Amino acid sequence: MSTLNQVSSIRRTSLHVELTDRLRDMIVEGVLTAGEKVPEKTLCEKLGVSRTPMREALKVLAAESLLTLEPNRGARVRAITIEDLEEVFPLMGAFEALAGELACRNITKAQLADIKKAHNQMLRHFHNEDMPEYFRYNQQIHEIIMDAAANPTLKTMYKSLAVRVRRARYLANMSSERWQQAVDEHEEIIDALENQDGQLLGAILKRHLMNKFETVRQWLGEQESQTTNNN
Amino acid sequence: MSTLNQVSSIRRTSLHVELTDRLRDMIVEGVLTAGEKVPEKTLCEKLGVSRTPMREALKVLAAESLLTLEPNRGARVRAITIEDLEEVFPLMGAFEALAGELACRNITKAQLADIKKAHNQMLRHFHNEDMPEYFRYNQQIHEIIMDAAANPTLKTMYKSLAVRVRRARYLANMSSERWQQAVDEHEEIIDALENQDGQLLGAILKRHLMNKFETVRQWLGEQESQTTNNN
DNA sequence: AATCTGAATTATGAATTCATTATTCAGCAA
DNA sequence: TTGCTGAATAATGAATTCATAATTCAGATT
Numbered sequence: 001m002s003t004l005n006q007v008s009s010i011r012r013t014s015l016h017v018e019l020t021d022r023l024r025d026m027i028v029e030g031v032l033t034a035g036e037k038v039p040e041k042t043l044c045e046k047l048g049v050s051r052t053p054m055r056e057a058l059k060v061l062a063a064e065s066l067l068t069l070e071p072n073r074g075a076r077v078r079a080i081t082i083e084d085l086e087e088v089f090p091l092m093g094a095f096e097a098l099a100g101e102l103a104c105r106n107i108t109k110a111q112l113a114d115i116k117k118a119h120n121q122m123l124r125h126f127h128n129e130d131m132p133e134y135f136r137y138n139q140q141i142h143e144i145i146m147d148a149a150a151n152p153t154l155k156t157m158y159k160s161l162a163v164r165v166r167r168a169r170y171l172a173n174m175s176s177e178r179w180q181q182a183v184d185e186h187e188e189i190i191d192a193l194e195n196q197d198g199q200l201l202g203a204i205l206k207r208h209l210m211n212k213f214e215t216v217r218q219w220l221g222e223q224e225s226q227t228t229n230n231n
Numbered sequence: 232m233s234t235l236n237q238v239s240s241i242r243r244t245s246l247h248v249e250l251t252d253r254l255r256d257m258i259v260e261g262v263l264t265a266g267e268k269v270p271e272k273t274l275c276e277k278l279g280v281s282r283t284p285m286r287e288a289l290k291v292l293a294a295e296s297l298l299t300l301e302p303n304r305g306a307r308v309r310a311i312t313i314e315d316l317e318e319v320f321p322l323m324g325a326f327e328a329l330a331g332e333l334a335c336r337n338i339t340k341a342q343l344a345d346i347k348k349a350h351n352q353m354l355r356h357f358h359n360e361d362m363p364e365y366f367r368y369n370q371q372i373h374e375i376i377m378d379a380a381a382n383p384t385l386k387t388m389y390k391s392l393a394v395r396v397r398r399a400r401y402l403a404n405m406s407s408e409r410w411q412q413a414v415d416e417h418e419e420i421i422d423a424l425e426n427q428d429g430q431l432l433g434a435i436l437k438r439h440l441m442n443k444f445e446t447v448r449q450w451l452g453e454q455e456s457q458t459t460n461n462n
Numbered sequence: 463a464a465t466c467t468g469a470a471t472t473a474t475g476a477a478t479t480c481a482t483t484a485t486t487c488a489g490c491a492a
Numbered sequence: 493t494t495g496c497t498g499a500a501t502a503a504t505g506a507a508t509t510c511a512t513a514a515t516t517c518a519g520a521t522t
Binding site: 157 | 244247283287290291294295300302322328329382384385387388392
């Protein structure tokens with residue numbers, strides 16, 4: 001083997017991009033919890049970078065509404081409130097509906113096949129009551145639809161909303177009836193896609209999301225009433 | 232008069248926020264033209280700041296898709312292409328439709344009165360064929376609707392799209408028939424608002440925007456065919 | 463004991479410096 | 493002339509340094 005192959009791959013993306021992605025993950029995964037103050041220095045030391053790229057990343061995440069920046073007082077992980085959900089879900093609904101319409105016009109046979117494959121996987125995990133894996137394939141299906149919509153801006157904006165509520169979405173567990181209902185809705189989604197009925201698909205996706213909204217709202221309500229005060 | 236009053240007001244926002252806003256304006260107003268390379272140093276000297284806050288601002292504008300950042304090669308003002316329009320307008324349509332629905336539920340008498348006032352001003356400038364002033368009141372009407380929708384996230388996202396196409400929107404002048412049509416559509420909008428018919432208002436707003444889209448698309452087509460090559 | 467004051471500490475804001483990567487352009491070869 | 497090479501220059505990426513604002517906390521005052 002040539003020594004050349006051992007050289008670690010050249011960094012293509014700049015540090016602040018990596019940091020932005022990294023921090024975004026940390027927020028979604030709950031490593032950085034909502035409301036938490038994030039001292040720059042500590043973060044820099046943990047991730048082994050200087051403050052300059054870190055601050056650039058913080059600015060971007062603030063622009064994405066994942067953090068709030070108070071002048072001279074640093075960054076804070078934005079806590080999700082019920083008000084946030086009520087802002088974000090209708091928007092996501094509009095995105096999903098649009099994605100559905102566009103997807104029906106553009107979807108390829110391969111993509112449709114991928115969706116069906118993912119759907120079957122999802123069903124399997126549904127029957128095993130394996131929530132994390134179910135969640136993964138669920139996400140995958142919606143991502144393929146987004147891709148089929150072939151509108152990068154739509155996808156980017158959708159993702160930036162999704163990331164804001166993702167943690168809540170994941171943690172809020174569904175009742176078994178609601179779970180069954182979600183699966184049924186997915187069947188409808190596939191039917192509409194096959195028939196290329198954009199209007200219908202849009203409507204289903206919107207409703208599907210609004211049902212999810214109800215679940216999350218309930219969960220968050222319980223959460224908020226439990227934790228009276230934590231900064 | 233006390234000497235205290237003469238003290239210039241304390242800076243509340245941080246420099247990078249001011250810069251972001253300033254640069255955004257410069258892009259929208261065409262001071263920085265599409266495709267133009269923006270050397271950091273020159274910009275810093277012009278605006279009298281150091282590179283640190285400037286770079287933070289550039290990162291944020293890149294996150295807003297107003298600039299593209301090529302690693303080690305600096306920032307470039309993103310040129311608007313027809314593909315961009317085709318990405319952005321359907322999204323804006325979805326936003327407008329949602330805003331309309333929400334606005335119908337929440338709009339106050341005062342806001343409705345403001346819209347009518349702005350509409351009359353707009354009509355006046357329409358009859359004088361004063362495009363810039365017409366444009367201003369037109370924007371104002373749509374902004375009031377956005378405000379009535381009472382969804383900050385929606386408004387932020389809408390604005391970030393609007394800013395991307397605003398220059399094209401402004402420069403693309405309408406035919407006189409199209410202009411008349413736009414005015415008529417505004418009458419419909421007001422009717423729907425008064426009747427609180429969310430579905431209808433959403434549909435009108437969407438159509439209204441799509442008509443605008445057609446105008447802009449045509450204009451940009453002419454532009455692109457004229458300028459063969461300019462970096 | 464409770465509250466207030468202000469010095470010491472700590473954190474952020476911004477400028478500067480250093481390192482690395484592009485770009486330019488003079489000189490050379492075909 | 494055209495195209496290539498590489499040194500010089502200029503730009504960006506990132507770390508460090510300096511300045512300023514916020515916070516903490518010991519000590520004084522009521």
